[in-house]
Amino acid sequence: MSAALKQAIQNEARRLGFILAGVTTPDPPPHLSVFEDWLMQGRHASMNYLADDRSRARRADPRLILPECKSILVLALPYTDPKTAEASNQPAPSGRVASYAWGDDYHLVIPEKLKALVAFIERQVGHPVFNRWYTDTGPILERELAQRAGLGWIGKNSLLINPKLGSYFLLAEIFLDLELEPDEPFTTDHCGTCRRCIEACPTQCILPNRTIDARRCISYLTIELKEDIPPELRPMLGNWVFGCDICQAACPWNRFAASEHESPALKPRTGAPRPNLIRELELMPKGFNAKFKDSPIKRAKRRGYLRNVAVALGNSKDANALPALTKALDDPEPLVREHATWAIQEIEKKI
Ligand code: SF4
Ligand code: SF4
Structure with a gap:
């Protein structure tokens, strides 16, 4: 039975x-x-x-x-396995969102x-x-x-x-509260001598004992952290605005994995993988709530998400972002204003 x-x-x-x-x-x-x-x-x-x-x-x-x-x-x-996602036609600068x-x-x-x-x-x-x-x-x-x-x-x-x-x-x-026959534990370690995830991690936060130093992990910094992103880490975020897939994308077990198993319930929304950063920075509270209704991105709240968007724009070094960033200096959220200031300085260093 x-x-x-x-x-x-x-x-x-x-x-x-x-x-x-x-x-x-x-x-x-x-x-x-x-x-x-x-x-x-x-x-x-x-x-x-x-x-x-x-x-x-x-x-x-x-x-x-x-x-x-x-x-x-x-x-x-x-x-969704990100390697199956359609190439984005978004004009630069665009952000990146973790595929989940x-x-x-x-x-x-x-x-x-x-x-x-x-x-x-x-x-x-x-x-x-x-x-x-x-x-x-x-x-x-x-x-x-x-x-x-x-x-x-x-x-x-x-x-x-x-x-x-x-x-x-x-x-x-x-x-x-039911007796079911336990499965055999998975005891083989298939990582072997591979270190691709460790080498690919932009903030070098993967520790030797298979844990992550969350204080430096982009997933933590862009989602869980509610305050300022430490300035010394901002350049390492690249264009990630919510989470990070780098250590998974680097893994050979994902490169060759069957990728047809996407759950229909988690189907990507249009434009979600590569958001247009300038448009995202212009999202006001009502627009943010409407766009991200039932999306995990709501977890970062508008202030955290726009903070991340500002950092990604700073990292883009794209002067086309300056008008939107300058407008963000009047944002009601001090967190957004502070990161927009940093982003403008980053872009102006290159001009
Ligand atoms: S999610 Fe990104 S930052 Fe975090 S450990 Fe993986 S590669 Fe590093
Ligand atoms: S990339 Fe994958 S297989 Fe290689 S060490 Fe990291 S987790 Fe293991």
Whole structure:
């Protein structure tokens, strides 16, 4: 019964769009000390929610999240592989957005699928099942659970990599009060002597123990950081205005991965991969909210996104951006004004 139930759950997960579905136990994660060291070194930057006592205790023992938990189902939903995206015809200067953010916000898309999967499981067993689900936001080491559920290995770029599918997918987990046969952990490390992600990272923030120093990571700086971007790091951001795909794009396992698995629910919006930076800088609050309704870019808020746009314009060294940047000196947000000032100085150095 258990094997048949697990197979039925995996089939339903695939029907819902998940490309990987494995099972692990709620046992404590064996590499917790790596994460604790990372916190001790302050490499979580301003993400203090990662370091509070309650979430640390839960991360150390998943059963604290759901005492009835007997199995954890770990799932992966694919997003657009940037190598399949159409070449952009956007006039310069254009920005770049991490590919997971080209469509709707996965925080809106994935929960609906997880709820549907739980409902399916309850129909199969014929009674309600205690459950708890997460995608990205929970106090759990989700990549470690995914490795233990057989989905792939944790690469030097700190991401979970599957040998057939690469790493362009999002993880989600369902804690279940249900005995399911755990999968074999994925124990092979396919990084070998490769260092491409480490060498490609513009801010050199990939650490030797397969973690990232968030304080220098473009993903953190353009999304989570709410204040000024440190001036010495701004030139390294290039034209990334929300997230960064460089360490994934450099990875050979993504270059040769099957790329036809894009989730329709995360389909890219028109123009999303390469936004026109001058037009973006002119977005007022109403226009920003309308353009990014249900998009993950809303997470940066207008002030953070336009801060990033200003930095990208400064890095473009394009004098065509000067009128828009000069107008931004009157922006209601001091954060935007400060970064527009920096961008103007950068461009004027080249004139
Ligand atoms: S996301 Fe970008 S900045 Fe962050 S580790 Fe990867 S390459 Fe480096
Ligand atoms: S680029 Fe190379 S070292 Fe980095 S995660 Fe991919 S295989 Fe591993």
